[in-house]
Amino acid sequence: DSGVTQTPKHLITATGQRVTLRCSPRSGDLSVYWYQQSLDQGLQFLIQYYNGEERAKGNILERFSAQQFPDLHSELNLSSLELGDSALYFCASSVDHEQFFGPGTRLTVL
């Protein structure tokens, strides 16, 4: 157990819908990262927040957005979902050089 929690574990939805994935970092970790893991793209960095502020952006689509709240938990919002958005979404947290990953949310878009 890494100490990073993610909910829900599984999410099944339809194209065009909007979903929210939630991540709680390890206690004391200020940074939260979101990654997408899919069969065709592999593990891709999406976005990073540090103490409530956006720190870095990766291959994140405009239909996706994220935020980090004052209690440091983070949410990833995915809208206008397409079949190709089906993937495993991981959250990670770190306080310095090492990242600890959560169990992931498996999103299936039908």
Added chain:
Amino acid sequence: AQSVSQHNHHVILSEAASLELGCNYSYGGTVNLFWYVQYPGQHLQLLLKYFSGDPLVKGIKGFEAEFIKSKFSFNLRKPSVQWSDTAEYFCAVKRSNFGNEKLTFGTGTRLTIIP
């Protein structure tokens, strides 16, 4: 931008065989290097990491990796694999000047151990 290459996509070995998984990165500056393992249906777990110092790094479960700066490589090794090592292995790199910085992952190597 940095990138990571893992040339072995799927490796199949018998138990007790020795393992070496290749990892090469491209980035001109100083890097931190990592190997993560993902067991079937589970999240990523850190196997080992290199920040500085001794280029031969020992990790959990008998794994080790050697950083060869001149070759931009960080290959993962284990002298004798077990069936329980069946998993996907990811090499990752991070720019070392930045404490909180994204990881760039390789495409992963699927390791299957035959009992």
